[in-house]
Amino acid sequence: xxxxxxxxxxxxxxxxxxxxxxxxxxxxxxxxxxxxxxxxRGSHLRVExxxxxxxxxxxxxxxxxxLVSCRIxxxxxxxxxxxxxxxxQAKIGHRWQDTxxxxxxxxxxxxxxxxxxxxxxxxxEERQDFYEVFALDALIPSTTIKIRLRFQxxxxxxxxCRDKFNHRVDDHAVFDILFRVFE
Numbered sequence: 001x002x003x004x005x006x007x008x009x010x011x012x013x014x015x016x017x018x019x020x021x022x023x024x025x026x027x028x029x030x031x032x033x034x035x036x037x038x039x040x041r042g043s044h045l046r047v048e049x050x051x052x053x054x055x056x057x058x059x060x061x062x063x064x065x066x067l068v069s070c071r072i073x074x075x076x077x078x079x080x081x082x083x084x085x086x087x088x089q090a091k092i093g094h095r096w097q098d099t100x101x102x103x104x105x106x107x108x109x110x111x112x113x114x115x116x117x118x119x120x121x122x123x124x125e126e127r128q129d130f131y132e133v134f135a136l137d138a139l140i141p142s143t144t145i146k147i148r149l150r151f152q153x154x155x156x157x158x159x160x161c162r163d164k165f166n167h168r169v170d171d172h173a174v175f176d177i178l179f180r181v182f183e
Contacts, residue, residue: 044076045083045122045153047161050129065102066090066134070149070161074122082154083120088134091146099134107133119154 050069068088074081089096101115110116114132122128149161 044074044079044081045151045157045159046073046075047071047149047151047159048073049149049161049163064090064136064138064145066099066136066147066165067131068134068147068149069129069131071127071129072120072122072151073127074124076124078124080124081122083118083122083151084154085152086114086118086132087150087152088132089148089150090136090138091148092136092138096148097136097138099136102133102135 048071050071066088072083088099090099091097107113108116110131112129112131114130117130120128120130144164146162146164151159151161153159
């Protein structure tokens with residue numbers, strides 16, 4: 001094979017890969033903002049992000065602030081489930097990055113914040129709404145960011161919830177937004 005043939009084959013492969021990526025992105029956008037909740041075998045937890053204004057991220061002072069609202073279901077019909085830990089990650093570039101809780105003194109005023117509620121015990125077929133504000137010290141390369149919530153039950157089972165947000169900047173303080181959510 002000569003160089004022209006090899007170059008032709010490589011360029012055809014590159015075009016096919018680019019077209020498949022474009023088709024995949026088109027299909028994902030057409031599917032809309034479906035929340036993906038994945039459970040491991042034996043876990044009775046299901047997590048869904050609540051929609052509307054509550055799920056957003058806000059840039060403030062070089063940090064990304066994520067105001068996340070979620071509904072946690074215990075789909076078991078006989079066994080109560082205890083949630084021991086929660087981890088929030090954001091995908092920036094090609095890597096998942098861990099976030100930390102947004103620390104402010106008046107966070108104690110909100111009993112429905114996840115940090116004030118852990119560990120959580122849900123009775124069979126019970127559901128509960130929770131809110132949390134996470135901070136990440138990073139820049140975003142695009143207007144869309146993928147997020148992943150990871151819950152660990154008392155038995156060590158992991159439940160994942162994935163979604164993606166579009167960029168939104170809000171001039172209100174984060175806890176003012178949270179008050180508007182509760183109204």
